[in-house]
Each structure stands twice: as structure tokens, then as C-alpha cells.
Amino acid sequence: MEAIQAQAPISLKNCSRENILDYFENAWQLEDLLLKSIIKEEAFYCNPDDLRNPLIFYLGHAAAFYLNKLQLVNLLKKSPNPDYELLFGVGVDPATPEELNSAIAHIQWPGVAKVWEYRQQVSEIVVEIIKNIPLNLPIHTRHSLWALMMGIEHQRVHFETSSMLLRQMPLDCLQRPQSWHYAPSFGQAYPNQMVVVSGGIVEIGKPEDSPIYGWDNEYGYRQVQVNNFLVSKYMITNGEFKKFVDNGGYENPSYWDEEAWQWKNHYQVKYPKFWLVDEGGNYQYRAMFDVFDLPLDWPVEVNYYEAIAYCRFQGQGIRLMTEAEWNLVTYGSQKNRDYTLENDKFDDYNLNLKFCSPTPVGMLKNAGNNSEIYDLRGNVWEWLEDDFNPLTDFQPHYLYADNSTPFFNSQHKMMLGGAWVTNGTEILPYYRNWFRRNFYQHAGFRIAQSL
Structure with missing residues (x-):
């Protein structure tokens, strides 16, 4: 039985053509594995979460995103299906189910087989681009291949968010992949306790010259003085x-x-x-299955409320x-000066599908910091007190x-x-995630x- 594996992120300073191709194919295979676990065709036309599109949208979304971005940088002259790029191109973030229904009620979704065929066409197009385009390093934010890397990282994000949708589907619509492996449970957890964290100055923001792909909100800068505080182990x-x-x-x-x-009363949440x-x-x-x-x-999985x-x-x-406290306790005050992809020990954490579920808190002994505070990375996302916000000098990316x-x-x-399912550059220190307060994620x- 072959284990499910998510490939580690790659450096855009010294990567080879083969590195990029492997990284793309791994992202594509992960999403294929997930979507092929849906065994009833009619399930693709349901939306397991009433704040998200039907699953047929997500079957085509990552593929359309690749082509839309590649066309913006002239790496693709002709699309195999412009209607699909429009239909599957942009996701949703409705405040209510009614808002979503109003936006999509008129859509006539295509057949599942047609969308799988489209995915295959797009995969072949992207592979040809990777194999034939001149590779001028480094790949930076204004490089044409930034569009390709954006597509790969976007697909990895949707592998995770689609997994949350499948988790809300009836079990008889799904078939667990043979290599899907849950973590053990040992009953009651270790007694939790509060740990003193010494304050300090924290720098938040990804350096502009970082050799790793980043989303626009990661760049910019903020310096924060954090006071002493307590946090649960x-x-x-x-x-x-x-x-x-x-x-x-x-x-x-x-x-x-x-x-x-x-919200609680409307959905009768108990x-x-x-x-x-x-x-x-x-x-x-x-x-999941x-x-x-x-x-x-x-760890319990809940929304912000x-x-x-x-x-x-x-x-x-x-x-x-807070975001600043989390950065201090997780990375200290030296992240921007000391961090490299090569010295990141992300394999110590329940990330990248190390397990296909959460793990008992504290089970991974290397997943603790110097104060033995565990699972600051991986296992499940950690809700913070901060509203999603831009760093100083934030600039949206033109793509x-x-x-x-x-x-x-x-x-x-x-x-x-x-979280355990997080992969790609989402697992790295600079990634900043956000969701609506009532939304569920592996969090x-x-x-x-x-x-």
C-alpha cells in the first residue's frame, strides 16, 4: 500500500525543471485522489456546506485557475474551453446560504465526465508548459512563472478546503482511499496546563527577496512588542x-x-x-471517510464562535x-533573520499528510517548542483573536x-x-490564513x- 505523500515546498531560487514538474504533478495527484473518492455522480451537484459551491465547481476550479493565470502572463495563447474558465474561475465567500443561492441559481452545471476530461486537458497543457518554457531563475513575484507557482499553491489550498467539504458528505457517497491512515487515540489526553511565555519584540512579514512562493498578504512588515502572557501547553x-x-x-x-x-440557534447547534x-x-x-x-x-475542531x-x-x-503572540511562542523574535527552507523541521509536525487526521495532542514529541508547548504547527489550525488585516506596505499581486x-x-x-492536511507553502512560517467566524475548517x- 503506497502512502499518501505531499511533496515539500521548493525553492524558487535554485529549483530545476524536474523539481517544478514533480511539485505540480504531486499537487494534481493529491486533488485527483480526493475527488475520485466521491463514488456517486449525483454527489457532485450537492453542496455539503451551504456556504460553498456544489462540488462540481471544485472539480473544475483549480484547472480553470491555472489557465486563467497562465493566459495573463502570455504563457498560454489559446484555451481549450473559455466557457469553463469563466464558469469555474472564481470561488465564493457568501455571508449566508441565501446569498450563495442567489449567485448560482441560474447556473447549468456541465456533466461530471466533461469536467474530468477538461481537467485532463489542463494537466497536459501545464506539463507541456513546464517542459518547454525557458527556466530563468530566480522565479520572483514579477516572473511569468510566478503564475504557474500560484496555480500549484492554489491547487494545494483547495485540496485542503475540498477535504472539509467531503468530510460533510454522507459516507455512502465516499470511498476511503486505500492508503488513508488515521492517527491513533489513547483515551484521555495529558492534563493541560498554562505556560508562561516571556514577552519580546516580534517581526511579522515575509522578506521581498524570499526564495519561496508567497501570497500577497504575507509580504509587508510589522513590528510588535508582546507582553508576558500565559498559554495552554x-x-x-x-x-x-x-x-x-x-x-x-x-x-x-x-x-x-x-x-x-x-447562528447557534439558527442551525440548532448543540x-x-x-x-x-x-x-x-x-x-x-x-x-474524513x-x-x-x-x-x-x-484537538477539538470548532469555528471561531x-x-x-x-x-x-x-x-x-x-x-x-493574537497573531503576534502566536509568532513569538512559535518562532521567537528571530524568524526573519534566521529562517531558511532548508532548516525548517516541518517533518516534525502533523503537516503534509503525516497522518490523515488529527493526532493526540503532544503525541509527536518533536512538535513542541523549547517551553514544551505542543502542536503550534500542524494537527489543526489555530483560531486567533485578530481580524484578518494587511501588513504595512501591503500590495495586492497583479495576477x-x-x-x-x-x-x-x-x-x-x-x-x-x-493542519494535518495542509501542504505546500501553507505549512511555512509566513502563511497567514483567514475564514469567516462561522465557517468550519480543520481548525x-x-x-x-x-x-
């Missing part, structure tokens, strides 16, 4: 969050602001989305970390002007660190407290 586990559920946390309005309370209740009243866990007993030592409600349940000023700018607002909260949280 582990991410909050299913076992810990169960105490909040058992103590009526979902029924106590004092833990929820008005918008969150309305426990985290991927918890199920069996006939005996016991909690089960919905993984299976249901099994709730792993109490895995639920994370904040848990903090209020704890009282005593318990809160989420993707609306990648970040429309989302710099209080409706989108930041999350950092990556959890740890708690913090000011001193």
Missing part, C-alpha cells in the same frame, strides 16, 4: 471541550455574543460539527492568542488582486499553524491569558 481537546458541552455551554447565552447566539450522537447517547466522531468513537485526546464561547466559559480573562483585499475586515478571523484553538 496543548490545544483544547475533545475531552476538555466535552466539559463545556456537558455543562450546558451551548445553552448559556452569556458565553455567546448576539451574532454567535443567532455540540461541535464533527461530533455525532449514537443510539446510546454516546459521542462519535466524523473523520469514517465514524468512530470520539477521540478525547485529539465556539472557541470564544469556551473561553468565556473558562472565565478569568481566558482568550485566544490575483482580490486574493486578500476583500477579506480585510472584522467578519474574517485569522488562523495560523496549519481548533488553545487558550491564553494576559499577565
Whole structure:
């Protein structure tokens, strides 16, 4: 049985043509593996999440994105299907299901076989471009091959976000890939505790001359003085969050602001989305392709509303970390001066499909920092207190002007660190992620407290 593997990011300063081709083919194969696990054709016309397009859109989206960007830099003169580039070209970020339905109600989606055929055409086109274009290094933000790297990283992002959609589908629509391997569970987690973090100056922002692909919001600069604070050694586990559920946390309005309370009542939420209740009243866990007993030592996966409600349940000023605090505790104050791709030990963390699920908190002994605070990277994303925001001197990239700018607002909260399914440059220190407060991703949280 061949293990599922996500290839490590590549340096754009000294990569070979073969490096780029391998990196592209790995991204394509990962998405193929995921989408081919959908075994009922009619399932492609459903939207498992009512804030996202039907799955047929995501079958064609990454392919169309490649061609749209390659045409902008004149690496592609003629498209095999301009209508598909338009249909599948741009995703959605609706505030409500009604907003989404209004936007897509008129669309006549093509047949599944036709879209698979389109994907194959696009794959062949991209391979030919990689094999034949002159390779002038380094590949920088104004280089024509930046469009290609943008397409590859975009596909890797959608491998992750599509996995969240599949996780919400009925199990009988899916077939688990043979090589899909879940992590173990050992029952109750280690007792959590608060750890003192000494303050310091943090520099946030990716250097312009970095040899690694980056999205526009990663560039710019910010220096922040962080005060001493406390943070939990582990991410909050299913076992810990169960105490909040058992103590009526979902029924106590004092833990929820008005918008969150309305969301909870509208969807009749009584426990985290991927918890199920069996006939005996016991909690089960919905993984990607299976249901099994709730792993109490895995990090809980919730949206921002639920994370904040848990903090209020704890009282005593318990809160989420900020972006600056997270950077300090994860990388210290030397990231910009010391970081290289070669010395990044991302293999120590539950990233890049090391496992095909979360792991028990603290299980990976090398996934702790010098203060033995675990899983700051990988396992599941970590919700933060910050609204998504631009760094000083932020400039949208001309190839993707609306990648970040429309989302710099209080409706989108930041999350950092990556998850087990995160791959590509998303696993690296400079990646800055965001989602709506009510949206689900492979995301959890740890708690913090000011001193």
C-alpha cells in the first residue's frame, strides 16, 4: 500500500525543471485522489456546506485557475474551453446560504465526465508548459512563472478546503482511499496546563527577496512588542471541550455574543460539527471517510464562535492568542533573520499528510517548542483573536488582486499553524490564513491569558 505523500515546498531560487514538474504533478495527484473518492455522480451537484459551491465547481476550479493565470502572463495563447474558465474561475465567500443561492441559481452545471476530461486537458497543457518554457531563475513575484507557482499553491489550498467539504458528505457517497491512515487515540489526553511565555519584540512579514512562493498578504512588515502572557501547553481537546458541552455551554447565552447566539440557534447547534450522537447517547466522531468513537485526546475542531464561547466559559480573562503572540511562542523574535527552507523541521509536525487526521495532542514529541508547548504547527489550525488585516506596505499581486483585499475586515478571523492536511507553502512560517467566524475548517484553538 503506497502512502499518501505531499511533496515539500521548493525553492524558487535554485529549483530545476524536474523539481517544478514533480511539485505540480504531486499537487494534481493529491486533488485527483480526493475527488475520485466521491463514488456517486449525483454527489457532485450537492453542496455539503451551504456556504460553498456544489462540488462540481471544485472539480473544475483549480484547472480553470491555472489557465486563467497562465493566459495573463502570455504563457498560454489559446484555451481549450473559455466557457469553463469563466464558469469555474472564481470561488465564493457568501455571508449566508441565501446569498450563495442567489449567485448560482441560474447556473447549468456541465456533466461530471466533461469536467474530468477538461481537467485532463489542463494537466497536459501545464506539463507541456513546464517542459518547454525557458527556466530563468530566480522565479520572483514579477516572473511569468510566478503564475504557474500560484496555480500549484492554489491547487494545494483547495485540496485542503475540498477535504472539509467531503468530510460533510454522507459516507455512502465516499470511498476511503486505500492508503488513508488515521492517527491513533489513547483515551484521555495529558492534563493541560498554562505556560508562561516571556514577552519580546516580534517581526511579522515575509522578506521581498524570499526564495519561496508567497501570497500577497504575507509580504509587508510589522513590528510588535508582546507582553508576558500565559498559554495552554496543548490545544483544547475533545475531552476538555466535552466539559463545556456537558455543562450546558451551548445553552448559556452569556458565553455567546448576539451574532454567535443567532447562528447557534439558527442551525440548532448543540455540540461541535464533527461530533455525532449514537443510539446510546454516546459521542462519535466524523473523520474524513469514517465514524468512530470520539477521540478525547485529539484537538477539538470548532469555528471561531465556539472557541470564544469556551473561553468565556473558562472565565478569568481566558482568550485566544493574537497573531503576534502566536509568532513569538512559535518562532521567537528571530524568524526573519534566521529562517531558511532548508532548516525548517516541518517533518516534525502533523503537516503534509503525516497522518490523515488529527493526532493526540503532544503525541509527536518533536512538535513542541523549547517551553514544551505542543502542536503550534500542524494537527489543526489555530483560531486567533485578530481580524484578518494587511501588513504595512501591503500590495495586492497583479495576477490575483482580490486574493486578500476583500477579506480585510472584522467578519474574517485569522488562523495560523496549519493542519494535518495542509501542504505546500501553507505549512511555512509566513502563511497567514483567514475564514469567516462561522465557517468550519480543520481548525481548533488553545487558550491564553494576559499577565
